[in-house]
Amino acid sequence: MPEDLNWAVGGEAGDGIDSxxxxxxxxxxxxxRHVFTSKDFASRIRGGYTAYKVRTxxxxxESVVDRLDILIALTQRxxxxxxxxxxxxxxxxxxxERSMMSxxxxxxxxxxxxxxxxxxxxxxxxxxxxxxxxxxxxxxVSGFNIEYLDESLEKRFGGKGEAIVDxxxxxxxxxxEYVEEEYDFSAPxxxxxxxxxxxxxxxxxxxxMGALAAGCRFYAGYPITPAxxxxxxxxxxxxxxxxxxxxxxxxxxxVNMTLGGARAGARAMTATSGPGIDLMTETFGLVATSxxxxxxxxxxxSGPSTGMPTKQEQGDLxxxxxxxxxxxxxxxxxxxxxxECFHKAVEAFNLAEKYQLPVYxxxxxxxxxxxxxxxxxxxxxxxxxxxxxxxxxxxxxxxxQNEKGQFKPHAITxxxxxxxxxxxxxxxxxMSTGLEHDELGRRTEDxxxxxxQVDKRDRKVDTAREREDWGYREFGDAEADTLILSWGSNExxxxxAIGMLAEDDIDVRLISVPYIFPRPDLTDEVEAAEETIVIxxxxxxxxxxxxxxxxxxxxxxxxxYSGVRFKADELAEEVKAALGEPTEVEA
Amino acid sequence: xxxFNAIDADREVDREEYTPGIxxxxxxxxxxxxxxxxxxxxxxxxELGKDPEEILLVTGIGCSGKLNSYFDSYGFHTLHxxxxxxxxxxxxxxxxxxxxxxxxxxxxxxxxxxHFTHTARENHDxxxxxxxxxxxxxTKGQTSPTSPKGHKSKTQPHGSAxxxxxxxxxxxTAGSSYVARTAAVNPNQAQEILVEAxxxxxxxxxxxxxxxxxxxxxxxxxxxxxxxxxxxxxEFDISNxxxxxxxxxxxxxxxxDGEVLTGRYxxxxxxxxxxxxxxxxxxxxxxxxxxxxxxxxxxxERCYDMLDAHR
Ligand SMILES: Cc1ncc(C[n+]2csc(CCOP(=O)(O)OP(=O)(O)O)c2C)c(N)n1
Ligand code: SF4
Ligand SMILES: [Mg+2]
Numbered sequence: 001m002p003e004d005l006n007w008a009v010g011g012e013a014g015d016g017i018d019s020x021x022x023x024x025x026x027x028x029x030x031x032x033r034h035v036f037t038s039k040d041f042a043s044r045i046r047g048g049y050t051a052y053k054v055r056t057x058x059x060x061x062e063s064v065v066d067r068l069d070i071l072i073a074l075t076q077r078x079x080x081x082x083x084x085x086x087x088x089x090x091x092x093x094x095x096x097e098r099s100m101m102s103x104x105x106x107x108x109x110x111x112x113x114x115x116x117x118x119x120x121x122x123x124x125x126x127x128x129x130x131x132x133x134x135x136x137x138x139x140x141v142s143g144f145n146i147e148y149l150d151e152s153l154e155k156r157f158g159g160k161g162e163a164i165v166d167x168x169x170x171x172x173x174x175x176x177e178y179v180e181e182e183y184d185f186s187a188p189x190x191x192x193x194x195x196x197x198x199x200x201x202x203x204x205x206x207x208x209m210g211a212l213a214a215g216c217r218f219y220a221g222y223p224i225t226p227a228x229x230x231x232x233x234x235x236x237x238x239x240x241x242x243x244x245x246x247x248x249x250x251x252x253x254x255v256n257m258t259l260g261g262a263r264a265g266a267r268a269m270t271a272t273s274g275p276g277i278d279l280m281t282e283t284f285g286l287v288a289t290s291x292x293x294x295x296x297x298x299x300x301x302s303g304p305s306t307g308m309p310t311k312q313e314q315g316d317l318x319x320x321x322x323x324x325x326x327x328x329x330x331x332x333x334x335x336x337x338x339x340e341c342f343h344k345a346v347e348a349f350n351l352a353e354k355y356q357l358p359v360y361x362x363x364x365x366x367x368x369x370x371x372x373x374x375x376x377x378x379x380x381x382x383x384x385x386x387x388x389x390x391x392x393x394x395x396x397x398x399x400x401q402n403e404k405g406q407f408k409p410h411a412i413t414x415x416x417x418x419x420x421x422x423x424x425x426x427x428x429x430x431m432s433t434g435l436e437h438d439e440l441g442r443r444t445e446d447x448x449x450x451x452x453q454v455d456k457r458d459r460k461v462d463t464a465r466e467r468e469d470w471g472y473r474e475f476g477d478a479e480a481d482t483l484i485l486s487w488g489s490n491e492x493x494x495x496x497a498i499g500m501l502a503e504d505d506i507d508v509r510l511i512s513v514p515y516i517f518p519r520p521d522l523t524d525e526v527e528a529a530e531e532t533i534v535i536x537x538x539x540x541x542x543x544x545x546x547x548x549x550x551x552x553x554x555x556x557x558x559x560x561y562s563g564v565r566f567k568a569d570e571l572a573e574e575v576k577a578a579l580g581e582p583t584e585v586e587a
Numbered sequence: 588x589x590x591f592n593a594i595d596a597d598r599e600v601d602r603e604e605y606t607p608g609i610x611x612x613x614x615x616x617x618x619x620x621x622x623x624x625x626x627x628x629x630x631x632x633x634e635l636g637k638d639p640e641e642i643l644l645v646t647g648i649g650c651s652g653k654l655n656s657y658f659d660s661y662g663f664h665t666l667h668x669x670x671x672x673x674x675x676x677x678x679x680x681x682x683x684x685x686x687x688x689x690x691x692x693x694x695x696x697x698x699x700x701x702h703f704t705h706t707a708r709e710n711h712d713x714x715x716x717x718x719x720x721x722x723x724x725x726t727k728g729q730t731s732p733t734s735p736k737g738h739k740s741k742t743q744p745h746g747s748a749x750x751x752x753x754x755x756x757x758x759x760t761a762g763s764s765y766v767a768r769t770a771a772v773n774p775n776q777a778q779e780i781l782v783e784a785x786x787x788x789x790x791x792x793x794x795x796x797x798x799x800x801x802x803x804x805x806x807x808x809x810x811x812x813x814x815x816x817x818x819x820x821x822e823f824d825i826s827n828x829x830x831x832x833x834x835x836x837x838x839x840x841x842x843x844d845g846e847v848l849t850g851r852y853x854x855x856x857x858x859x860x861x862x863x864x865x866x867x868x869x870x871x872x873x874x875x876x877x878x879x880x881x882x883x884x885x886x887x888e889r890c891y892d893m894l895d896a897h898r
Binding site for chain 1: 591592593594596607608609639640641642643645655656659660661662663664665666669672673674675676677678679680681683684701702704705865869870871872874876877878879889890891893894897898
């Protein structure tokens with residue numbers, strides 16, 4: 001029996017799939033089990049297929065695999081969509097009394113458990129609890145202590161009163177008992193529990209939490225999948241810390257409002273996805289020339305244009321690196337897992353304020369919608385440091401005035417960093433503009449000053465290269481001949497693929513890069529390897545291009561742009577193919 | 588007392604304090620209406636005793652956008668059409684600032700039109716001055732959203748085929764709580780209106796007729812003008828939206844027949860600003876959030892309990 005269990009609930013949009021899946025994931029987390037979730041959507045048609053998948057193990061899990069052990073299928077399509085992932089011992093829980101499932105036949109050798117979900121729910125107090133009955137049935141099948149489900153139900157429904165919680169608990173028990181009584185069947189699984197304390201969260205929440213911990217108190221945004229989670233996380237929480245969230249009329253306004261908030265002295269952020277990035281790019285140059293700290297979170301989705309809004313892609317790397325006319329100093333951070341989303345959010349704010357420029361904090365659909373368990377220590381609030389950079393006050397302002405007492409917001413300095421004064425500060429009044437300007441912020445076309453200001457802005461990047469750590473994360477065998485390079489969210493699947501490759505005696509070294517600009521120089525690492533393979537979710541290999549440019553070496557590329565993230569087993573096979581090793585299909 | 592030491596300093600401020608200590612000399616063309624906006628703004632701010640360092644003057648792009656280059660205060664020169672989002676956000680972050688936004692007719696009614704509508708709707712407590720010269724000045728005389736139908740320019744040599752926008756009607760419909768029009772040729776009225784607009788609690792919009800002698804030669808110099816508050820033909824209640832709408836309608840038609848009507852059109856008292864509305868529903872702190880973080884002694888919250896929700 002494999003160490004991990006792969007579980008899913010699927011049905012139509014509107015079937016409450018998401019919250020059902022989350023309740024189960026929460027229960028597993030409370031039972032001290034690790035969880036990694038994923039979501040399937042087909043968002044085009046209302047009522048189309050959607051599923052919430054949970055992979056759980058007592059060990060940490062970092063990715064999804066192509067295997068389903070227990071499936072709660074509310075519709076025929078749920079089964080059809082997952083035929084490839086079902087195996088002979090898979091168990092399918094369904095309600096044969098639901099009209100659309102009355103002709104349902106379990107495919108192949110899979111085991112079907114027909115449970116009257118709706119009827120049992122009605123008996124327990126209401127048809128609405130149908131999915132909870134199914135969760136109870138799933139507990140019985142997986143040998144999972146139903147009391148953990150109780151805890152999760154209390155958490156979910158506690159606000160609605162005791163009666164509702166009790167009804168839900170009863171519904172879950174009805175499902176479990178039905179399976180135990182009707183099917184002479186001993187649970188093939190026995191989900192072990194531990195005393196470990198875990199937290200369960202997704203990338204959007206981790207970014208929101210990181211932003212709050214970093215002191216972000218102003219957020220302006222315009223809703224867009226899959227970035228809206230960040231806004232929704234902040235809303236209702238930021239107010240407790242004296243901050244505000246505003247919904248703007250469009251992304252042009254959202255980014256300019258963020259800029260206005262930052263100019264007035266707040267730590268400010270906006271979040272969006274591809275189509276919004278296009279609009280916000282207009283303002284990027286102004287942010288950089290006016291030397292305003294600003295964090296833009298880009299939760300990438302499949303493009304171009306409206307593309308596939310609920311699908312995975314890492315297609316915006318070039319846009320973030322090069323978007324905007326003229327030459328714009330900027331930083332681009334790409335956290336590689338959910339916990340890193342928290343840490344990189346904190347880092348993004350400090351970098352933005354220390355170097356007074358725009359910072360992209362980029363995640364993607366996979367990170368945004370995946371819920372994963374972590375040790376709470378991985379989100380160490382105590383360790384969060386806030387550095388607001390060179391902000392002047394009454395005492396220090398004098399150092400930055402000219403002989404006429406005028407403040408110099410763009411003073412030429414050795415490290416390129418100038419002082420900042422917020423409106424309302426005596427002696428700090430100044431102009432700031434998107435036009436080229438002198439040290440006082442007044443427009444100029446003087447050639448010497450132009451060169452000095454450009455150099456000064458570029459120098460900030462050099463200073464940051466020296467002062468900050470732009471490292472990478474490393475896994476696998478450091479001495480291996482094969483080097484795999486990854487950026488952003490592919491890390492988890494590739495980490496797991498390392499283990500699979502090792503079983504076939506293929507050792508690899510994985511370097512996972514969270515910094516796109518500035519980024520680590522990987523020339524030595526690439527030269528030390530016999531083969532370098534860059535994996536990324538786009539069709540052209542945008543990161544691979546950067547690596548070739550940096551290292552002057554050719555690399556191999558594994559690209560995926562179907563809209564679905566990499567899976568560990570699939571990556572292992574692709575790496576084998578790239579190395580000319582026999583793959584499962586050929587073997 | 589504010590953590591920002593220039594705020595509410597309560598002192599006499601001479602209008603010359605708003606003149607930058609050095610260059611640049613205003614580079615507007617001789618006879619340009621924009622000079623009058625600068626003059627009226629200095630007069631109004633000095634009348635109100637506003638310290639230059641508690642003022643944030645945010646502008647768009649155009650000849651009009653140069654306003655804050657010649658006015659000494661905190662100034663931010665944004666992008667074409669984007670002054671309003673920057674201005675209103677700064678006000679949200681620090682409601683104690685005196686925030687004024689300004690730009691051209693192209694800037695505010697064209698490329699930034701969406702922001703104009705929504706800023707008015709949200710009723711932010713800021714003042715917005717639109718330099719309306721019925722032309723694109725900076726880019727040398729192309730047709731603007733307020734250019735009258737038939738107006739000939741290099742981009743519309745056969746005359747504009749479009750009816751002009753109705754800026755005051757737009758403003759009223761969108762939700763501005765103070766709507767006025769003044770003209771560069773009427774400095775006293777201009778200063779009075781600016782003072783009122785700045786004092787008004789809520790979004791104040793002033794359509795400021797500024798002649799462009801360089802590129803809009805066939806346009807009137809906005810003389811003679813009629814002050815509707817001084818003229819018996821226009822007796823109406825400026826707190827009545829319907830009555831205001833009618834006079835505004837007449838005013839917009841009259842302008843293109845050569846009759847220049849100016850004055851206060853609408854003032855809604857007592858309507859909450861966006862900040863106040865957000866405070867009412869608990870979505871906005873009483874303490875200016877910018878101020879909180881300006882204070883050195885302020886202890887950053889660690890948000891320790893945030894993780895509990897994820898257990
Ligand atoms: C995005 C963008 N498009 C075009 C321009 C060029 N441009 C600068 S000012 C302007 C029009 C100015 O007209 P108006 O807003 O009426 O200001 P005025 O100069 O008349 O005061 C244009 C088209 C620009 N700066 N940015
Ligand atoms: S071009 Fe027209 S609007 Fe611009 S400065 Fe000259 S007169 Fe004034
Ligand atoms: Mg104009």
